[in-house]
Amino acid sequence: MFFCACFTAKPIANPNKTTTKMAKYVLEYLWLDGYTPVPNIRGKSQVKEFASFPKLEQLPEWGFDGSSTQQAPGGSSDCVLKPVAIYPDTTRRNGAIVMCEVMMPDGTPHPSNARATILDDEGAWFGFEQEYFLVQDGKPLGFPQDGYPAPQGPYYCGVGYKNVGDIARTIVNEHLDLCIDAGINHEGINAEVAKGQWEFQIFGKGSKSAADQIWVARYLLNRLCEKYGIDVDYHCKPIKGDWNGSGMHANFSTAYLREKGGKAYFEALMAKFAENVAEHIAVYGPDNHLRLTGLHETQSIDKFSYGVADRGASIRVPHSFVKDGKYQGYLEDRRPNSQGDPYQIASRILKTISEVPLP
Ligand code: ADP
Numbered sequence: 001m002f003f004c005a006c007f008t009a010k011p012i013a014n015p016n017k018t019t020t021k022m023a024k025y026v027l028e029y030l031w032l033d034g035y036t037p038v039p040n041i042r043g044k045s046q047v048k049e050f051a052s053f054p055k056l057e058q059l060p061e062w063g064f065d066g067s068s069t070q071q072a073p074g075g076s077s078d079c080v081l082k083p084v085a086i087y088p089d090t091t092r093r094n095g096a097i098v099m100c101e102v103m104m105p106d107g108t109p110h111p112s113n114a115r116a117t118i119l120d121d122e123g124a125w126f127g128f129e130q131e132y133f134l135v136q137d138g139k140p141l142g143f144p145q146d147g148y149p150a151p152q153g154p155y156y157c158g159v160g161y162k163n164v165g166d167i168a169r170t171i172v173n174e175h176l177d178l179c180i181d182a183g184i185n186h187e188g189i190n191a192e193v194a195k196g197q198w199e200f201q202i203f204g205k206g207s208k209s210a211a212d213q214i215w216v217a218r219y220l221l222n223r224l225c226e227k228y229g230i231d232v233d234y235h236c237k238p239i240k241g242d243w244n245g246s247g248m249h250a251n252f253s254t255a256y257l258r259e260k261g262g263k264a265y266f267e268a269l270m271a272k273f274a275e276n277v278a279e280h281i282a283v284y285g286p287d288n289h290l291r292l293t294g295l296h297e298t299q300s301i302d303k304f305s306y307g308v309a310d311r312g313a314s315i316r317v318p319h320s321f322v323k324d325g326k327y328q329g330y331l332e333d334r335r336p337n338s339q340g341d342p343y344q345i346a347s348r349i350l351k352t353i354s355e356v357p358l359p
């Protein structure tokens, strides 16, 4: 009898209950520091256990030393990292990249947190065209140690060693794969007008998505280049003279622009952009006067203009926009430069749009 009681007291396994096997995930938390006029991307890793690739809601907040990033005084240095987007990182076993907003300990956005200033709008879409130079030993790839390579002309979408060198294409293709693996809405790449200059394009639906993805794509590019001993120069005019600068054209649309539009609304919108030139230029990246000269497919920094298919205008209006007199679709603001913070750029564009009453 005694034996029997002992036997029945043992817990009976529930056949419906499956045991979850936990695995360790390496989470790279990214955030923007407090440097001005443009922030830098920072990242650090933490290891956490999950049953499967974590969802955003499962990610804990984390902290960092804001006194090392120009975001807090040493005496009260803790800043909070609030996860806002997660991407797989195939370069690491069970790896993930976690884009974060920087918050104050009381839960309000840190003053450096430009993402928090972007109006929430699911109907807002952005497409950014990020241009940049790959540099080694202080020179764009393919520039001789003294002097200059052959003038611009053959490099744009060029092929062959004399046009793109021996390593750049390996890097940009690897970067493209990394972005696609991360689920980034990467749209394509091209060799640009200057030697050593490249572009990638990223598109996102929702007011913050494309900007998040640009920052993660910049991070992936910078990190990838480490192993080649190469740096990415995002400055908008790294080489003086007859060499193209780097931009980050901001293509944008709202649900109203795509679905209703119309000439009167478009003209009211452009009048509002014209009123806010200084406010826009203030967040379109540093040293933009060196790039927006009126040459090299740009408008001068002190002028505002728009035009159909006009690459010398501040805002280029695609042919598709004016087709059949509809004034519907997206517009391209050509002024933002390669070093601009896409959060600040998206925030300003949507603010100006919000100041125009809908008919
Ligand atoms: P170009 O170099 O001629 O300016 P690209 O093809 O490099 O043109 O870039 C065009 C950009 O416009 C892409 O990033 C694309 O995502 C973006 N775009 C296209 N349609 C829309 C839209 N409806 N709203 C916002 N952006 C858009």
Ligand code: MN
Pocket: 129, 199, 201
């Ligand atoms: Mn382009």
Ligand code: MN
Pocket: 129, 131, 192, 199
């Ligand atoms: Mn370009």
Ligand code: MN
Pocket: 129, 249, 332
């Ligand atoms: Mn463009």
